[in-house]
Amino acid sequence: MEVPADDGAVQLPVVMRFVDIATDALQAAREEIDALNVYPVPDGDTGTNMFLTVSAARDALREAVRAQPDDAEEAARLAAALAALSRGALLGARGNSGVILSEMLRAVCRRLARATPEERNAHVLADALRAATEASYAAVGTPVEGTMLTVARAASEAAVGAAAVEGSRGRDVFVAAAAAAREALAATPDQLETLRLAGVVDAGGRGYSVILDAAETVLTGRRPAPVSVPLGHRSIPMPHLPAPTGDLTADGPAYEVMYLLDAAAERIGALREALAALGDSLVVVGEEGLWNVHVHVDDVGAAIEAGIEAGRPHRIRVTHFAEQVEAAQSAPPPSRTGRRVVAVAAGPGLQAIFEEAGAVVVRGGPGVRPSTGQLLAAIVDCGAEEVVVLPNDADSVRVAQLAAGTAMQDHGLHVAVIPTQAQVQGLAALAVHEPGRAFAEDVLEMTATSRHVRHGAVTIAARTAMTMAGPCEEGDALGVVAGDFAVVGNDLYATATVVLSRLLGPGGELVTIVAGGGEADRELAERCAAWVEAEYPVVDVTVYDGGQERYPLLVSVE
Numbered sequence: 001m002e003v004p005a006d007d008g009a010v011q012l013p014v015v016m017r018f019v020d021i022a023t024d025a026l027q028a029a030r031e032e033i034d035a036l037n038v039y040p041v042p043d044g045d046t047g048t049n050m051f052l053t054v055s056a057a058r059d060a061l062r063e064a065v066r067a068q069p070d071d072a073e074e075a076a077r078l079a080a081a082l083a084a085l086s087r088g089a090l091l092g093a094r095g096n097s098g099v100i101l102s103e104m105l106r107a108v109c110r111r112l113a114r115a116t117p118e119e120r121n122a123h124v125l126a127d128a129l130r131a132a133t134e135a136s137y138a139a140v141g142t143p144v145e146g147t148m149l150t151v152a153r154a155a156s157e158a159a160v161g162a163a164a165v166e167g168s169r170g171r172d173v174f175v176a177a178a179a180a181a182r183e184a185l186a187a188t189p190d191q192l193e194t195l196r197l198a199g200v201v202d203a204g205g206r207g208y209s210v211i212l213d214a215a216e217t218v219l220t221g222r223r224p225a226p227v228s229v230p231l232g233h234r235s236i237p238m239p240h241l242p243a244p245t246g247d248l249t250a251d252g253p254a255y256e257v258m259y260l261l262d263a264a265a266e267r268i269g270a271l272r273e274a275l276a277a278l279g280d281s282l283v284v285v286g287e288e289g290l291w292n293v294h295v296h297v298d299d300v301g302a303a304i305e306a307g308i309e310a311g312r313p314h315r316i317r318v319t320h321f322a323e324q325v326e327a328a329q330s331a332p333p334p335s336r337t338g339r340r341v342v343a344v345a346a347g348p349g350l351q352a353i354f355e356e357a358g359a360v361v362v363r364g365g366p367g368v369r370p371s372t373g374q375l376l377a378a379i380v381d382c383g384a385e386e387v388v389v390l391p392n393d394a395d396s397v398r399v400a401q402l403a404a405g406t407a408m409q410d411h412g413l414h415v416a417v418i419p420t421q422a423q424v425q426g427l428a429a430l431a432v433h434e435p436g437r438a439f440a441e442d443v444l445e446m447t448a449t450s451r452h453v454r455h456g457a458v459t460i461a462a463r464t465a466m467t468m469a470g471p472c473e474e475g476d477a478l479g480v481v482a483g484d485f486a487v488v489g490n491d492l493y494a495t496a497t498v499v500l501s502r503l504l505g506p507g508g509e510l511v512t513i514v515a516g517g518g519e520a521d522r523e524l525a526e527r528c529a530a531w532v533e534a535e536y537p538v539v540d541v542t543v544y545d546g547g548q549e550r551y552p553l554l555v556s557v558e
Helices: 012-036 046-067 074-092 095-114 121-139 148-163 170-190 193-198 203-220 265-276 300-310 321-330 348-356 372-381 394-411 423-431 439-452 492-504 519-535
Strands: 255-262 279-287 290-297 312-320 339-345 360-363 386-390 414-417 454-460 465-467 470-472 477-481 484-489 510-515 540-545 553-557
Touching (some): 012 046, 012 074, 012 203, 012 394, 046 074, 046 203, 046 372, 046 394, 095 148, 095 203, 095 279, 095 290, 121 279, 148 203, 265 279, 265 290, 290 300, 339 372, 348 360, 372 394, 386 423, 386 439, 423 439, 423 510, 470 484, 492 510, 510 519, 519 540
Parallel strands (some): 339 386, 510 540
Antiparallel strands (some): 454 553, 465 470
């Protein structure tokens, strides 16, 4: 592994590499972390929640980096990326551990964004870990030692100590922090009776240790020695494990309530007081009018009403602990049969087309690409034993592969991702889908068909830039062939016909044109269809209303 220089300011490639390695490490460790989960509620999802939180942050980071102009200054690129990473963590936070982790990531991002070239990297990184610890304690209604908070504090104290040594570097800070986290993690059973009785270390603390190990790997090129983590009495069904907070008992909170909240900062204090009186495991994080709220309560309605008093709650999730534990530990796995296709659709019209063909649809596309969690949920919830995934977007292929890997590892499903780069490739692949044949044969046929599709698009330049086809100005018509800008013009129709000519040059029997969301887009599609019929009389043309944004036309030739 290439080891980055760590004297000077933090660089964007280092941040991206850390987030990638941390996400992959959490994915690999999630089953182990889930098995450790006995506090505050033994619901077996801490590893999953931490993975999905970091995965959402990574998706947001990648999207922000892709959206940056090529000529943007490095400082501006880093600032935009850190802001996106912070917001992605806030929006994607899942569960008690995920919400706390999101606040820690956000504190780190804020500190890195304030760093100046004059500051030593070691000092900046140590201060970022200190800020993360302070933010985590501040976010939790009633902090409890022996949890990930304790592990974070030990790590940040070691980091500050390492940074104080003359000549220390960023790598020294994270080597010290990761080692201290592992040591503090091993001591958590001595601090929390629930952990001692179950014979395990804290699940959230283990997850945080995995993340610090990832940071050490990025900065040193070395992977820390694997830690032997005791699973204790995990063969005992989770509902029988003790929970000193009273959750899962007759007098303890029965529900987990989470929601995003649009509210002014001055309303959050009263919200915290209201929710604290209703239950426990309270965590409220956020800023600038958007907050992520988590609490364990008996009265779900009162918890939501408290949010309504403070502002506008949305994306509300309610989990009944007893049902969750029983489903995860006692109930037999759901019966799965047959084969389904999960497809990403970039507009309402495309969604309708995919659904009519029998696919389970996840909305996505440029600017609103789906997260790993969304695709994973679609794969798992579709009820099929075999699943074919059509990402239909070059930047969503990796996300789909991560979701597929998790579904295969954690749920025993047979999942294949066909790396479709465009919506029209997905349409072509779905057209030859045949559930009656062998899974491998079906995937092979769908893959071959999608690869034989020549695809293009027409869009409008949003800013002045240099493209593969030359310079463009804001408002210019841009023609796309096989994912690259190939034509720059001042008229959408003329540009579209050039794109179609290039796609039809090698021959073809069927042209598919997908119109965007406006009436003008539909008229443009009909004009282009008429042009194809006139210029290529033996070629069939099909026009669909796709409703996709940013692209007035999507086209393909088969």
